[in-house]
Amino acid sequence: MLMATINSSIVIISLPAIFRGIELNPLEPGNVSYLLWIIMGFLVVSAVLVVTLGRLGDIYGRVKMYNLGFAVFTVFSVLLSVDPFHGGAGAWWLILMRVGQGVGGAMLFANSTAILTDAFPAHQRGMALGINQVSAIAGSFLGLIIGGVLSEWHWRAVFWVSVPIGILGTLWGYRSLVELGERRKAKLDIPGNLAFAVGLTSLLVAITYGIQPYGDHATGWSSPWVLGGIALGVVLLVAFVAIEKRVEHPMVSIDLFRIRAFSLANVAGLMASIGRGGLQFMLIIWLQGIWLPLHGYSYESTPLWAGIYLLPLTIGFLVAGPVSGWLSDRYGARYFSTGGSLLVAATFVLLLAIPVDFDYWMFAVILLLNGIGSGLFTAPNTTAVMNSVPAHERGAASGVRGTVFNSGSSLSIGVFFSLMVVGLANVLPRTLTDGLTGQGVPHQVAADVGNLPPVGSLFASFLGYNPIESLLAPTGTLEHLPAANADTLTGKEFFPNLMSGPFHDGLVIVFLTAAAMMLIAAIASWSAGGKYVHDDSAGEALGRA
Structure with a gap:
């Protein structure tokens, strides 16, 4: 165990x-x-x-x-x-x-x-x-x-x-x-096993994918695939209960x-x-x-x-x-x-x-x-x-x-x-945008990064990556900033202080x-x-x- x-x-x-x-x-x-x-x-x-x-x-x-x-x-x-x-x-x-x-x-x-x-x-x-x-x-x-x-x-x-x-x-x-x-x-009980396995898998996977952004939404809870997966899971688990009541060896x-x-x-x-x-x-x-x-x-x-x-x-x-x-x-x-x-x-x-x-x-x-x-x-x-x-x-x-x-x-x-x-x-986009522009990042780039789904910042922290470096690297902005500003952005205090609130x-x-x-x-x-x-x-x- x-x-x-x-x-x-x-x-x-x-x-x-x-x-x-x-x-x-x-x-x-x-x-x-x-x-x-x-x-x-x-x-x-x-x-x-x-x-x-x-x-x-x-x-x-x-x-x-x-x-x-x-x-x-x-x-x-x-x-x-x-x-x-x-x-x-x-x-x-x-x-x-x-x-x-x-x-x-x-x-x-x-x-x-x-x-x-x-x-x-x-x-x-x-x-x-x-x-x-x-x-x-x-x-x-x-x-x-x-x-x-x-x-x-x-x-x-x-x-x-x-x-x-x-x-x-x-x-x-x-x-x-x-x-x-x-x-x-x-x-x-093959029908019961199949209904349970497919139903629970559909439910768990759909709920997990709810954390990914969908369209303009920060999460995927409005995605038809997520909602459909949850609905399918619930239906099959209800069917599982009905099957178990009827079979000889549930x-x-x-x-x-x-x-x-x-x-x-x-x-x-x-x-x-x-x-x-x-x-x-x-x-x-x-x-x-x-x-x-x-x-x-x-x-x-x-x-x-x-x-x-x-x-x-x-x-x-x-x-x-x-x-x-x-x-x-x-x-x-x-x-x-x-x-x-x-x-x-x-x-x-x-x-x-x-x-x-x-x-x-x-x-x-x-x-x-x-x-x-x-x-x-x-x-x-x-x-x-x-x-x-x-x-x-x-x-x-x-x-x-x-x-x-x-x-x-x-x-x-x-x-x-x-x-x-x-x-x-509700809070991070404005906080991140203001913090980046304060260190010389162009406003449009800062706004684009600030409006990225927050799950990106969470995963970067979760994985032990440097969050600001991960967010700004695809834009190429760090290479064009003064060294002092780039060091501040990718240092150990900027992101933690920005994220605390x-x-x-x-x-x-x-x-x-x-x-x-x-x-x-x-x-x-x-x-x-x-x-x-x-x-x-x-x-x-x-x-x-």
Whole structure:
């Protein structure tokens, strides 16, 4: 699980090195899609396939699917590292291999939680699942640091790091894991699987493409392709529910969602996953685009240092995750998952209370509290989901939980980038135009650059590129300005100082939305009820408190 989630974030922080390695500028017109798909390919496939692969685990054996996932993941890690192409072809190779890697990751996601639930009695599952979830969430942040370090050495090392772990894990799994889960013979629900896969893919891809500009609009939410993709996704997912009610062997038993603990814990998990993903992206942009340059770091070095400065978040999670899992075994999930959600919501508000150019100790304390809140929430939430279902449905239930987790991560990109773009669009054009003309840039050029979609500035900051240099390079203006003005424009203070005000306006929208999502997660967690363990022998639940 640690390996799978490290790989979901290791590429994010390593993108500048990867694009330099394949000799492609992702900020040039027409290349943004490569950037999105290298990020999204793994996440979308993981989100779409985990339910199917979880159901296959119920039918054919969870350990078999898990071990196969390790092998598939390892093979595609090797293929990623030997990309023989450059430019667009090199990017497509990476995208396709990341999709293949995502299939292996989905096998791990779908079955690891079910295997642990099979292996541990109800009074120990919280601790076991807590450790598993610590691995999952910690991996998403450790990947930022590992990717930053390895990309400083060589971009191919970002993919090689998974290979020895994958080989050892595959061999260990085949030799040591024993099938303990209950299996039931069933046919694969092909219509349901197709409706779910195409519907969820269409929905996630359309929402992600909503961050790209369309016509004169800063975002793509008015694009017929985006709106059509969302509509198609909704229709197919509704059709999926109708299919599942009628087929003899459904991909997911709709009756599972009648279990209050299962359905509401998944609602809470979705809200928390979206909020957590949005936090990660916004903090990276905040650090790389503003705070680190203002404190003397070069833009090229900001990806590595952003990962290092985010460590308090991981530390908080590592401390709280196992403890909350152990406590939820004794007292149930309600108090811990609800309290954790409320604490995370409070940290989003606290992040708005500090200045954009903050004192690091304040930022670190808020991150630590956020990590503790996430740790308090995640293990009890997962335990609530897995304890609430019959043993023969654990693979499907684990798949649903994995879909919720990975869909939230995918949705966070489209939702929070769009919110930030909306926040910037009203302020950034005038601020950028005035700032550029103040340094001698011709007014027409400054106005054209100022009116470019804000997503370009965000992606430049996100990738560790020099934003003003990236924006002005295509115009050729820098070459004709006095050296002092050119140095000021491309220095470490001009863009961060220019962006501080507009960026904070965007943060207000983003973090208030994230706080609202965490409040919904808290309400759902509380409403899910107290301690609830499905009793397969009696066909009902035990220990509702």
